Amino acid sequence: MNYQLSRIKKGDFLPSVSKTVTQHDINAYGFLMEGGKRTNLIHYNRKTAEEWGFKDTVAHGTIGLGLMSEVMTMFLGRGWVEGGKISVKFIKPVFCNDTIIVKGMVSELGRDREASRIWVDMWCENQYGDKVIVGSASGTI
Amino acid sequence: MQEKITFDKINVGDELVPREFILSEDLIQQYEKIIGTNLFYSKDSPFGYRIAPPSIATAFLVHSFYATYPQLERVSGRLHAKQEFEFIRPLRSGQKFVTTGRVVDKYIKRGKKYICYELIYKDIDGNELIKAKYYEMLTE
Numbered sequence: 001m002n003y004q005l006s007r008i009k010k011g012d013f014l015p016s017v018s019k020t021v022t023q024h025d026i027n028a029y030g031f032l033m034e035g036g037k038r039t040n041l042i043h044y045n046r047k048t049a050e051e052w053g054f055k056d057t058v059a060h061g062t063i064g065l066g067l068m069s070e071v072m073t074m075f076l077g078r079g080w081v082e083g084g085k086i087s088v089k090f091i092k093p094v095f096c097n098d099t100i101i102v103k104g105m106v107s108e109l110g111r112d113r114e115a116s117r118i119w120v121d122m123w124c125e126n127q128y129g130d131k132v133i134v135g136s137a138s139g140t141i
Numbered sequence: 142m143q144e145k146i147t148f149d150k151i152n153v154g155d156e157l158v159p160r161e162f163i164l165s166e167d168l169i170q171q172y173e174k175i176i177g178t179n180l181f182y183s184k185d186s187p188f189g190y191r192i193a194p195p196s197i198a199t200a201f202l203v204h205s206f207y208a209t210y211p212q213l214e215r216v217s218g219r220l221h222a223k224q225e226f227e228f229i230r231p232l233r234s235g236q237k238f239v240t241t242g243r244v245v246d247k248y249i250k251r252g253k254k255y256i257c258y259e260l261i262y263k264d265i266d267g268n269e270l271i272k273a274k275y276y277e278m279l280t281e
Binding site for chain 1: 168171172174175176177179181182187192194195196197199200202203204214215216217218219220221222223224225226227228229230231
């Protein structure tokens with residue numbers, strides 16, 4: 001962890017990570033989340049996804065949330081793992097082979113229940129620059 | 142014959158079926174293959190033991206809900222609308238925990254039906270580990 005938390009200020013950008021989500025990732029994630037049941041076929045079957053109006057299979061939104069959480073661990077370490085909060089909306093689908101890019105910016109520094117807390121605006125974009133997930137997170141420092 | 146579960150039959154306040162899990166090291170590693178690894182979570186973590194990435198909580202989000210409303214699980218087209226988490230204590234490799242919860246909201250927005258439930262993850266001593274709020278767009 002190289003971030004000097006004492007120097008963080010409002011407007012600072014968070015580290016960014018990106019991932020291209022493959023069908024293998026979607027299948028593996030679905031196996032973890034659904035215990036191997038594969039009940040929501042928009043994630044696994046292209047024909048079903050198209051029947052529901054999607055151009056391809058849809059990645060689970062929480063894959064993006066997982067990447068956002070990893071950025072917060074990189075940024076705050078223990079202050080994220082123990083005391084972190086996140087709230088996100090999944091506003092556009094992430095399709096198979098889309099790239100998710102996580103971005104964030106410090107929005108506020110203050111105190112919350114006797115601990116110093118940092119709030120960030122976070123979002124994920126796809127490879128076209130469209131926002132797919134928007135939200136906020138906070139952790140202690 | 143099992144009564145068909147529909148949006149109308151889900152009630153705010155419905156308690157969800159508790160589910161018990163053991164967080165295996167294998168599951169943590171499978172999850173890390175998807176979102177990446179970080180030595181911060183290793184046995185050299187600030188906690189002195191191997192912990193899981195906190196967002197692994199997503200792998201246990203739906204089990205209590207679909208144990209309560211099994212018919213809804215079999216329908217495709219469901220979409221995750223919003224998600225909130227509070228990470229109170231880290232999950233550790235090999236840990237046993239329980240998810241409990243209840244439905245806290247249901248609404249129709251732009252012709253689509255949504256439900257929201259709260260979920261609490263607790264260890265075997267009853268200590269809260271994670272709090273979650275899950276919003277899903279249902280299809281029937």
